[in-house]
Amino acid sequence: MAAAAALPKSSVFSLRAEQSSSLDLTSDRARSSYRLKRKFVFVVNPRGANGRTGREWRKLLPYVRKHLGQQCNIHESFTSSPSHAVGITREAIREGADAIIAVGGDGTLHEVVNGFFWEGEPISATTTLGLIPVGTGSDFSRTFGWKNDPHMAIKRIAKGLKSRVDIGLLSGSSGEQHYFINVADIHLSAKAGYYSSRYKSFGNFCYVLGALRAFIGHRNCDLKIKVNGGDWEVYENVTALCIGNAKFFGGGMKIVPNACPSSGSFEVVVLQDFRWYDFVLKLYKLYNGSHLSEKRVFSRSVKSIEVAEIGNEGDIYVQSDGEHLGFLPVRCSILPGAIELFI
Ligand SMILES: Nc1ncnc2c1ncn2[C@@H]1O[C@H](COP(=O)(O)OP(=O)(O)OP(=O)(O)O)[C@@H](O)[C@H]1O
CATH class of the missing domain: 3.40.50.10330 (Probable inorganic polyphosphate/atp-NAD kinase; domain 1)
Known part of the structure; x- marks a missing residue:
């Protein structure tokens, strides 16, 4: 025909x-x-x-x-x-x-x-x-x-209407490359994402179930971080580290409130030494993006970041855009304006 x-x-x-x-x-x-x-x-x-x-x-x-x-x-x-x-x-x-x-x-x-x-x-x-x-x-x-x-x-x-947006490029220890458009995150939140994907039949409640499951066996841990190719810095007792090209994850948490997908850089937010009750008391702050004012929360703008464990457990989860990618170490850099998006 x-x-x-x-x-x-x-x-x-x-x-x-x-x-x-x-x-x-x-x-x-x-x-x-x-x-x-x-x-x-x-x-x-x-x-x-x-x-x-x-x-x-x-x-x-x-x-x-x-x-x-x-x-x-x-x-x-x-x-x-x-x-x-x-x-x-x-x-x-x-x-x-x-x-x-x-x-x-x-x-x-x-x-x-x-x-x-x-x-x-x-x-x-x-x-x-x-x-x-x-x-x-x-x-x-x-x-x-x-x-x-x-x-x-x-x-x-x-x-x-179109606008160019940045894309994140992630590579793991074996050198495989992976792209993300929203948020890449490490440790507790990534473990929660891993489990929440099993509970999608519960709708948005899957994120709560995933987080509860992730707390089992969770320990805050020391990580080393290299920003923009500089020296390694030690961050102690990290609960989660989030690399934002955009602002939200986990079904509406404004975890990286300063991220902007056309800024040419990521916004990185690190939560340190959070305990389960901090999530209960401060959950609303994570949803409205006001958690940056907390003492144990750090935010910085970066173009590239490497994150590795200080210990050698090999069990620190990594995900991007809510998809499980594996475990640390990871290297991440921004590709400015890499894709044109209908806005
Ligand atoms: N035909 C398919 N059968 C089973 N799984 C699929 C199929 N096509 C895609 N998938 C997987 O489904 C998963 C979830 O898809 P998607 O992100 O569209 O929905 P969601 O998880 O409900 O939404 P969100 O990610 O916004 O929470 C993806 O990880 C994708 O790999």
Whole structure:
């Protein structure tokens, strides 16, 4: 069929271009209009938010067609397993996608962001990232004041306003590279994130359950930190260290309140010597971002940071964008303005 022949082939993922009755490519005019339109690929995690993402997307598609169908060809691609969104994104960018829209939570956004890169380099400087936040936490969107409202997100994408945002590059002891757009964090919060991902069926309550589980066996520990390639500094009794490209994590905690994704630097917040009752007494401060005034909380702006254990236990958790990455040591640097984002 002519319509199918006009579409690029896709081997890695099932790319379903819009072939609704409104898209009749049998005439020359329709065919040339199809070619002139930009190509937007929607990467949908049907399992996001405990399956809500998949259900919402089915209802949303007519709205997407209505608001974006005039200006772009809409392609939808469903993930079939964790990490699949990375491959989908890479292939779509290589095949000339003008925009990749992550439909899901921060985990899906994280995978799509990783798909923008290959062997340490962006695959394309011109593909735009978009987000339709339909996740459990959807923390990245909070920095921009966006609601977890997919209709508003679609209208925002249709307006076409864009801004370049910074991306964090993480590498571990074996040298493997990983990208993040929101917050990377270390120790108690990362352990809590690891466990909360098992309780996503409880909705936002998963973060409370994850934190309670993480406290079992937790000990504050001494870490050494190297900032901007300087000397190693020792931070004693660290409870958590958070490297913010954006402000929120854990389902709405404003943990890195001074972070800004277009500042060209990270904001690092270190919590030291926190006990379980500090979390009870100061939890509201972590949510509204006023914890920086506490005595055992430090904040600084950095372009790169290395973090390692002083002991050699090998059990200090690391996560980025809520996804478990492994354990210390870790090196992290900022890639200023690396991706263009629909805002
Ligand atoms: N088809 C799939 N089956 C199972 N898991 C998947 C599939 N596609 C993606 N995933 C995984 O689902 C996880 C969660 O997805 P996502 O972040 O979209 O939703 P969420 O966890 O509910 O939201 P948030 O991260 O904002 O709290 C991701 O880590 C991703 O790797």
